[in-house]
Amino acid sequence: MLSIGAVLTELQAEFPEVTISKIRFLEAERLVEPQRTPSGYRKFTGADVERLAYVLRMQRDHYLPLRVIREHLAALDRGEAPPALPGPGAALDEPLDVSEGVITPGPSAAGPRLGRAELLAAAGITDVQLLEWESYGLVTPEPDGGFDGEMLQVARLVAELGRFGLEPRHLRAVKAAADREVGLVEQIVAPLRRHRNPQTRAHAAAMARELANLSVRLHAALVQAGLRARPGL
Known part of the structure; x- marks a missing residue:
């Protein structure tokens, strides 16, 4: 049985950015359930460490949100094969889920870039709208004129808010x-x-x-x- 500090040391060999607070968060999300001593200290098994490594690997390598990773773990717990992993760029088609409170490196860092026309089509907006959003600094292109996955997500969220009557000028406080x-x-x-x-x-x-x-x-x-x-x- 391992303490949370010992688990951290083991995981940092592959995930140097992991912290004790991240392990506690994953426990709070019930992705791992260590045993507790009578005094309340966490005790992790080797299987718990492997489970944490699986979660961290799915976040790092495949950008999967926790709700999808839960499905994978549930399938493994049942002795079944986990769902197929998404292909390159698939994360662009799934809205960002910030309810999990976790921000992981997304496709914007190394995934496909979108041209202007591709962004307009993917976000379902017009060039006039995009020009206005750019003027307010809500959506910003890369130096090469392309847009990354994060900017696509911003465009989609601004468009959604617009359906409730919120215009770019109303969102200046959010941007600030x-x-x-x-x-x-x-x-x-x-x-x-x-x-x-x-x-x-x-x-x-x-x-x-x-x-x-x-x-x-x-x-x-x-x-x-x-x-x-x-x-x-």
Whole structure:
């Protein structure tokens, strides 16, 4: 039986960015269920470590959301073959699920880029709409004029909000808040990114993702709490 610290050490051989808080989050999502001692300490088996490694591998290599990974684990628990993995670029067709509170490296880093016409078709919008969104800084192309998967997701979300009457000018506050959060994360990790040690720079990238995860979860919790405080909402 292993403590959570020993599990972290084993996992970091393959996943140097993993943290104890990430292991606890995956436990909270019931993807792994370690035993507990009478005093409340977690005790992991070798099978628990393999299960965690499987989850992390599916996130890192295939960008799968946790709800899909749950399906894979359920199939394995039943002794069945897990569902087929999506092909390259398939993540572009699935909306981002931030309810899990996890941000993982997505297809934007190395996946297919979209041209302008492809983005318009994939998001179901017009060039006039895209031009307006670009003028507000909501959607930004890469230097080569293409768009990555994250910008496609932004375009889809802006379009969805537009169906409720929210125009780009209404979303300036959302964009400004996101920019402030990015600045805060950058302020924290910048010293690590400038470090000569490659492992320290890799840790900076992992820390940035974890801070982004926490920021998304905090934002969602604050919005939900604010709505509950309003009668009738």
